[in-house]
Amino acid sequence: xxxxxxxxxxxxxxxxxxxxxxxxxxxxxxxxxxxxxxxxxxxxxxxxxxxxxxxxxxxxxxxxxxxxxxxxxxxxxxxxxxxxxxxxxxxxxxxxxxxxxxxxxxxxxxxxxxxxxxxxxxxxxxxxxxxxxxxxxxxxxxxxxxxxxxxxxxxxxxxxxxxxxxxxxxxxxxxxxxxxxxxxxxxxxxxxxxxxxxxxxxxxxxxxxxx
Ligand code: PRP
Numbered sequence: 043x044x045x046x047x048x049x050x051x052x053x054x055x056x057x058x059x060x061x062x063x064x065x066x067x068x069x070x071x072x073x074x075x076x077x078x079x080x081x082x083x084x085x086x087x088x089x090x091x092x093x094x095x096x097x098x099x100x101x102x103x104x105x106x107x108x109x110x111x112x113x114x115x116x117x118x119x120x121x122x123x124x125x126x127x128x129x130x131x132x133x134x135x136x137x138x139x140x141x142x143x144x145x146x147x148x149x150x151x152x153x154x155x156x157x158x159x160x161x162x163x164x165x166x167x168x169x170x171x172x173x174x175x176x177x178x179x180x181x182x183x184x185x186x187x188x189x190x191x192x193x194x195x196x197x198x199x200x201x202x203x204x205x206x207x208x209x210x211x212x213x214x215x216x217x218x219x220x221x222x223x224x225x226x227x228x229x230x231x232x233x234x235x236x237x238x239x240x241x242x243x244x245x246x247x248x249x250x251x252x253x
Contacts, residue, residue: 049107052097066249088217110230116220121160130224141215143195155194157187164197
């Protein structure tokens with residue numbers, strides 16, 4: 043008898059894309075929609091169990107073994123430094139983490155005030171550059187910070203660039219290219235190796251099929 047694999051999926055925009063890819067890989071579940079009210083859903087063949095969590099929580103479920111597998115953005119993985127295996131780049135949710143602000147904002151002397159949802163990534167980036175910063179941790183609408191004078195720059199996700207453009211801000215430095223990754227709990231990877239490899243291969247195949 044094979045064990046069920048528990049898979050943590052990220053709610054929101056990325057989750058919709060992941061649900062579609064799972065369907066294309068033949069691992070879908072009836073009603074596997076990101077807005078579904080059911081907390082746990084079984085795959086049609088009963089071998090997989092999916093549940094939706096906040097994107098930033100996926101690595102926590104996987105690292106602690108509450109989920110065997112998960113799908114998480116590289117931004118979230120880098121921020122948390124989660125102790126998990128990264129199995130596959132799903133190529134979904136492509137965007138980049140950038141330093142942004144008004145033109146010339148990095149040229150000013152002294153301590154740089156940086157607003158971000160990603161304090162660890164921001165701290166590492168500026169530490170590597172030898173720049174002293176003051177991190178202001180926010181939870182959303184980061185672009186407002188330099189506009190209102192709360193910070194000099196932001197470290198945030200840029201996808202189309204529209205938000206920056208509409209707020210007269212610009213990319214000043216690239217920090218990290220981002221896409222969604224299939225991640226695995228380290229113990230589960232050993233004990234459920236065959237099943238995890240099968241999921242990995244099916245997703246890889248669906249991606250190669252041009253999705
Ligand atoms: C993200 C990010 C930017 C925006 C970038 O915000 O923080 O604000 O998307 O996308 P764009 O380059 O295509 O304009 P999100 O929508 O996740 O909301 P948030 O304000 O809660 O961070």
